[in-house]
Amino acid sequence: MAMAQREIELKNPSGLHARPASLFVAEANKFQSEIFLEAKGKRINAKSILGLLSLAIGQGTVIKIEAEGDDAEQAVAALCDLVASGFGE
Amino acid sequence: MVKLDARHVALNLGSEPKEDAIRRVGQMLVDLGHVDAPYVDSMLEREASTTTYIGNGIAIPHGMPDSVQYIRTSGVVVAQYPDGVDFGGEKARLVIGIAGKGEEHMELLSQIATVCMDESNVERLVQASSVDEIVQILERVS
Numbered sequence: 195m196a197m198a199q200r201e202i203e204l205k206n207p208s209g210l211h212a213r214p215a216s217l218f219v220a221e222a223n224k225f226q227s228e229i230f231l232e233a234k235g236k237r238i239n240a241k242s243i244l245g246l247l248s249l250a251i252g253q254g255t256v257i258k259i260e261a262e263g264d265d266a267e268q269a270v271a272a273l274c275d276l277v278a279s280g281f282g283e
Numbered sequence: 284m285v286k287l288d289a290r291h292v293a294l295n296l297g298s299e300p301k302e303d304a305i306r307r308v309g310q311m312l313v314d315l316g317h318v319d320a321p322y323v324d325s326m327l328e329r330e331a332s333t334t335t336y337i338g339n340g341i342a343i344p345h346g347m348p349d350s351v352q353y354i355r356t357s358g359v360v361v362a363q364y365p366d367g368v369d370f371g372g373e374k375a376r377l378v379i380g381i382a383g384k385g386e387e388h389m390e391l392l393s394q395i396a397t398v399c400m401d402e403s404n405v406e407r408l409v410q411a412s413s414v415d416e417i418v419q420i421l422e423r424v425s
Contacts, residue, residue: 244339
């Protein structure tokens with residue numbers, strides 16, 4: 195089972211509110227891997243909008259994205275690209 | 284923090300189109316003095332751009348980022364739809380209207396999400412027959 199993980203800082207000014215959380219989960223769901231997001235000492239299923247919103251991740255927070263599965267590398271790369279893009283904000 | 288009283292909760296509503304549900308919770312926010320009327324239009328605009336359905340039978344309509352000017356005080360209202368409202372193929376049984384100023388927006392989202400991640404809490408909210416039950420479940424988390 196392939197595993198991948200990377201840390202990245204959240205840049206968009208308003209943090210991971212509902213719209214970016216929805217975009218993140220939509221991207222995560224394109225992959226078969228199990229994907230987790232860790233921030234502020236908590237680890238949640240990154241395919242759950244509720245999970246992401248529960249963390250209230252603000253601008254400047256470093257998040258860790260982890261994936262386990264055949265497409266783990268691709269999943270982490272795609273999600274990091276999305277975060278780096280600032281979700282178009 | 285979520286602060287509710289009887290005026291913030293509408294129980295046992297019949298199913299209706301999602302736009303009507305959004306107007307309903309928007310109007311509750313207006314009537315309670317949390318927002319000015321244009322905020323409701325922004326809630327509809329936000330829904331049209333990306334759905335506010337977030338899973339577990341919950342939708343959280345709120346305005347676009349530029350509508351913060353219409354928020355007077357942060358507030359949350361809860362509409363309970365036992366038969367659900369169709370949000371783009373997903374059924375929302377709780378429609379939670381949110382007006383959050385500044386940092387409070389993320390805090391409100393987090394508090395609601397923390398409660399509603401637990402499906403047993405959602406079930407209790409959907410079946411609640413009194414405002415007190417809703418208030419207890421939603422305000423308990425901090």
